[in-house]
Amino acid sequence: MSSRKPRCKPLTTPLGLFAVVSTLLCCESASAGGIMVYEAGQEGAGLANAGSAVLATDPSVLMTNPAGMTRLKGTQVNANAQVILGAMKFSRDDGNTFDGGNGGNPLPYLPGSSLFITHEVNDRASIGFGMYGNFGLAVDYDDDWAGRYFTQESALIGISFQPTFAYKITDALSVGIGPRFVYGYFRTEVAVNNNPFGLLDTPDGQLRYKDTDWGTGVNVGLLYQLNERTQLGLDYTSKVKLEFSDSPELKHITNPVLNFALNRLDVDSLDLDMNIPQTATFSASYELSPQWKLLGSLGWQDWSDFGSIGVQVDSNAGGTSRSVDRQYKDTYHVSIGAQNQIDSHWRWNMGLGYDSSAVDNSDRTVDVPMGDAWRFATGVNYALDKDTDLHLSYTLIWMGDMSTEQTKNSNGQSVSGEYRNAALHVIGGGMVWRF
Structure with a gap:
């Protein structure tokens, strides 16, 4: 999320290069962002996320x-x-200065899947492997929206992709570690205003950018059996740095000032560096009875580190580097939940969670609204037999009304409005096989 007024402050920049970058990049605020997703289809x-x-x-x-x-x-x-x-439809207000519509529903659906395998080497050691996606967001507005x-x-x-090793130090205390190899995909499309002063009726151009990268991190955890009814757990994931670098694709740029600057500079690449935030989660569970278990979690995510995104444009005529600060701040999580073992086949899960916002209202952007x-979740687990389980879950992520206003530095024009009753619905399920 960028700030209300996107900032591109050059450290060293020729005038022509600044014109290109500020016109083509600042209007997009070096678009990048994402959310941490607790749901990966698992029970x-x-x-x-209570007791995770x-x-x-x-x-x-x-x-x-x-x-x-x-x-x-x-x-x-x-x-x-x-x-x-x-369900995140945008509604324009009187502060909006651009023509165009409301953009439709920018997130109609986003599919995902995960796979986990564990093997008990002996009564102390276990190994495993996981493939999962718990980070990201995608939005797709109507091309002609405001x-x-x-x-x-x-x-x-x-x-x-996480190979993992765990070891039981004592009967009560276990440790585990898994290196994370993260495959990152980033794509953005933004319209370029060929008529910034409104003097001509010129169709928009477009900037497209797409790249992939690999990053590495680590997932470390402790699990402690305090007594026969109480368990405590602590998990830490390190930050993962992703470095995207590719040539932006420019289409239908008819503004002569932009064309002159681009031809003179021969822009080669746009570099975007970002960090998937480090996180820490503490969880506890307490067995009330053979049928009921209470669970809770407290968490922290280092979004303030993600918010400083490096941008660099290389050209034959010179270069520039800058940091676009999206004014992100650290977030905190709290959740409570319960499990009810109804009988030998059925287990019912329910939970309530809250995550603070990574941005203030004044810093919210339309690329990552x-x-x-608030999370309201429930699900069931059904044991088909002693070696096979089937589970289904539903989570409502409620964000309510979210106002936003972004202003272009070049002419002070703004997109302004509100996402009303914004929400995400997450439906997941899977199976567990034991051998």
């Missing part, structure tokens, strides 16, 4: 606390799928 999705670092019921625990693998017997496989359905000069389409997706989020 724990029905708990709104102690919920060692299937192999997906290697994503939320690798130490939990030591609680799993034999060889187990967990395959999941999910879809995120968005905010097209800030974004038409933006997507940032991260897929993690994000705010405070």
Whole structure:
């Protein structure tokens, strides 16, 4: 998310280069961003992340606390799928100065899947592997909407591949570690105003940018059995740096000033550096009875580090580098939940969670419209037999009304409005096989 008035402050920049970059890039605010998604189709999705670092019921625990693998017997496989359905329609207000519509629903759906495998080497050690996507967001507005000069389409997706090792130090204490290899995909499309002063009736041009990169990090966890009814868990994931570098594709740029600057500078590449935030989660569970278990989590995510995005344009005529600060701030998470083991086959999950916003209202942007989020989740797990489980879950992520206003530095024009009753619906499910 960029600030209300996107900033591109050159450290060293020729005048012509600044004209190109400020016109083509600042209007997009170096578009990049994402959200941390707790849901990956696993059974724990029905708990709104409550107890995620102690919920060692299937192999997906290697994503939320690798130490939990030591609680799993034999060889187990967990395959999941999910879809995120968005309801985030934008509504213009009187502060909007651009023509165009409201953009439609920018997030109609976003599918995902995950796969986890664990193997008990002996009564102390376990190994595992996970492939999952728990980071990212994608928006796709109508091309002619009022905010097209800030974004038409933006997507940032991260897929993690995590080999994992866990060891039971004592009967009560386990540790786990897994390196994360993250494949990042970034794509953006933004309209370019060929007629910035409104003197001519000239169709828009467009800037397109797409690239992929690999980043590395680590997932470390501790799991402690305090007594026969209480478990405590702590999980930490390090930041993962992604470096995107590719040539922006420019289409139908008819403004002679822009064409002159581009021809003179022969722009080669646009570099965008960003960090998937480091996180820390503490969880606890308490078994009230053989039927009921209470769970809770407290979490922190380092979004302030993600908000400083390096931008560099290389050209034959010189170069410039700058930092676009999106005014992100760290976020905090709290959740509570419960599990009800109804009988030998059915287990019912329910949870309530809250995440603070990574931006203030004045800094919200249309490429990543994000705010405070409440999670209302529920799900069921059904044991088909002693070696096979089936689970389904539903989560409502409620963000409510989110106002936004972004202003172009060049002429002071703004896109202004509100996302009313914004929400995400997450439906997921999967199976667990034990061998």
